Amino acid sequence: xxxxxxxxxxxxxxxxxxxxxxxxxxxxxxxxxxxxxxxxxxxxxxxxxxxxxxxxxxxxxxxxxxxxxxxxxxxxxxxxxxxxxxxxxxxxxxxxxxxxxxxxxxxxxxxxxxxxxxxxxxxxxxxxxxxxxxxxxxxxxxxxxxxxxxxxxxxxxxxxxxxxxxxxxxxxxxxxxxxxxxxxxxxxxxxxxxxxxxxxxxxxxxxxxxxxxxxxxxxxxxxxxxxxxxxxxxxxxxxxxxxxxxxxxxxxxxxxxxxxxxxxxxxxxxxxxxxxxxxxxxxxxxxxxxxxxxxxxxxxxxxxxxxxxxxxxxxxxxxxxxxxxxxxxxxxxxxxxxxxxxxxxxxxxxxxxxxxxxxxxxxxxxxxxxxxxxxxxxxxxxxxxxxxxxxxxxxxx
Numbered sequence: 001x002x003x004x005x006x007x008x009x010x011x012x013x014x015x016x017x018x019x020x021x022x023x024x025x026x027x028x029x030x031x032x033x034x035x036x037x038x039x040x041x042x043x044x045x046x047x048x049x050x051x052x053x054x055x056x057x058x059x060x061x062x063x064x065x066x067x068x069x070x071x072x073x074x075x076x077x078x079x080x081x082x083x084x085x086x087x088x089x090x091x092x093x094x095x096x097x098x099x100x101x102x103x104x105x106x107x108x109x110x111x112x113x114x115x116x117x118x119x120x121x122x123x124x125x126x127x128x129x130x131x132x133x134x135x136x137x138x139x140x141x142x143x144x145x146x147x148x149x150x151x152x153x154x155x156x157x158x159x160x161x162x163x164x165x166x167x168x169x170x171x172x173x174x175x176x177x178x179x180x181x182x183x184x185x186x187x188x189x190x191x192x193x194x195x196x197x198x199x200x201x202x203x204x205x206x207x208x209x210x211x212x213x214x215x216x217x218x219x220x221x222x223x224x225x226x227x228x229x230x231x232x233x234x235x236x237x238x239x240x241x242x243x244x245x246x247x248x249x250x251x252x253x254x255x256x257x258x259x260x261x262x263x264x265x266x267x268x269x270x271x272x273x274x275x276x277x278x279x280x281x282x283x284x285x286x287x288x289x290x291x292x293x294x295x296x297x298x299x300x301x302x303x304x305x306x307x308x309x310x311x312x313x314x315x316x317x318x319x320x321x322x323x324x325x326x327x328x329x330x331x332x333x334x335x336x337x338x339x340x341x342x343x344x345x346x347x348x349x350x351x352x353x354x355x356x357x358x359x360x361x362x363x364x365x366x367x368x369x370x371x372x373x374x375x376x377x378x379x380x381x382x383x384x385x386x387x388x389x390x391x392x393x394x395x396x397x
Contacts, residue, residue, distance in 0.1 A: 007059075009323070011038075013162060013331050014061025017338070020161030021154060022064045028150040030141050033132075034065040066154065068142025069349075072110070072134045073365045074099040080130020084121050091120055098134075111138055148357030155349045162335035163279075169328035170275035173321065174266050181215040184262040185234075192258020197246040199232065199259055206240065207233040215261060223254045230257075279332060286336050342375035343368065 015037060022035050031050060036042070038056030040063065045054030056063060077099045085091050098113035100106075114134055121127045136142060143151060185203045188194050207213060208221045209231055222230060229245035248255040266274065339347040348371070356362055 005323070009327050010330070011059065011061050013165070013327070013334055016161050016165060017158040017334065018062035018064045020157035020159075021066065024157035025064070025066050025154045028146070028153055030066055030143055030146060030150065030154060032064050032066050033136065034063065036063040039063050066143050067136035067139055068144050070137065070365055070368065071105075071142075071144050071362055072102050072137035074103045075365075076130070076134060076137075077102065080126050080133065081117065081121070082126075084127045088120060088122060091117060094120065107138055110134075114138070144362060148353055151353040152350050155346045155353065156339075158346055159335040159338045162331045162338075166328045166332035166335070167272075167275050167279055169324055169331070170278050171268075171271045173324055173328070174263075174271035174274045175268065176265065176321075180264040180266070181218075181261045182264050183213065183215050183218065185259050186262035187260040189258040189260070192251075192256075193246045193249060194257040194259040197232070197243045197257075199234065199243055199257070200236065203234040203236050203241075205232060205234050205261075218261065219254075219256075222248050222257055225255055227255050232257075282329060282332055283336060286333060290340075342378055343372040344375060345379070348372075348375055 018035075022032050025032050033050075034040075034052045034054070036045075036054045036056045039058035039061070040054070040056050042054040043057050045052055047053070077095055081091065081095055085095055094113045094116035098110055098117065101110035101113055114131065117127075118131050121131075137144070143154070183205045185194075185199060185201050185205065187201055188199050205213060205218055208218065210233070211221075213221060225248055227248055227250070229247045231242065231244040231246075234241050234243060246257065248257050250256075251258065338345050339350075341347045341351040343349065343352070352363055352368070352371075
């Protein structure tokens with residue numbers, strides 16, 4: 001069940017990312033052609049106001065089709081209508097007229113040639129897709145035609161939605177008890193030294209090794225023991241109880257006894273501010289991680305969807321609160337990674353939209369394709385590194 005919850009969480013993050021693109025595109029006048037929960041092929045679909053809504057057979061995230069991401073090019077005609085031309089030689093004339101019109105950017109002539117092809121073709125799958133794709137590319141609401149701010153708004157809306165979700169999740173968790181730590185024990189982890197020595201939820205830690213402690217002192221005092229036995233003095237109801245000494249164990253790089261302190265609930269304003277601060281800290285650390293990767297370090301810090309799902313699965317077993325913290329961190333990471341200026345990531349589309357806005361004309365399709373190849377190779381390399389790390393972790397290496 002926890003694996004399913006992990007997969008649903010990851011799918012939800014992708015879905016709201018695509019929903020950000022979808023609703024922003026509609027708001028600025030670029031009517032998307034499709035919006036799917038999951039990826040095609042469709043299990044069920046319906047069309048309303050020219051938009052195909054569907055449930056995809058691949059149950060991960062969502063899919064949005066925005067019309068005319070690029071100006072149609074002569075090469076598109078050969079891709080889509082090559083087979084139809086072999087079966088129907090009468091298409092030769094309108095196909096050539098369409099290629100010439102696209103090369104000369106004569107849109108009325110291109111539209112007329114496309115109508116003639118539609119009338120004469122046998123409408124196989126490739127031809128059908130070609131008619132749709134080139135028709136969308138010539139449509140008034142095509143993406144490539146729009147003003148720069150509209151294009152940037154549509155693309156940045158996906159990462160922005162993930163960013164907003166992360167901030168809202170963090171703020172909500174701070175409000176319900178994830179804020180400032182107290183000296184009261186909220187949870188004692190099973191099979192850890194704290195459980196063995198008899199520490200209980202609700203105990204208030206008064207002193208460690210005879211020295212009074214504040215909430216900020218507790219973790220540091222235990223960790224600085226270096227694994228040597230420590231004694232706790234706790235208040236349990238009206239009594240003071242001595243526990244230990246007990247030897248801490250190394251957990252995730254530090255010496256711990258295995259308990260979680262209760263958080264002090266924060267108000268809306270303080271929770272929001274703490275959420276923004278945490279978002280800034282995580283963003284800075286992710287930036288440092290990417291910088292280390294450029295310099296040949298930080299390879300072990302990368303994870304793939306396999307590792308992300310594994311992390312969500314583990315935190316789902318630990319409880320709803322831990323799961324939501326990790327979900328927020330993954331949502332923030334998804335936003336930041338998508339803003340890298342690499343095609344086909346959102347950041348690459350934003351960068352090219354800005355370049356085209358400054359130039360006053362579109363970048364050649366060949367440039368898009370070459371840059372996309374580089375971006376795809378880099379993204380695939382990151383994915384491969386992440387997979388190799390996750391396989392190593394699963395294998396215990």
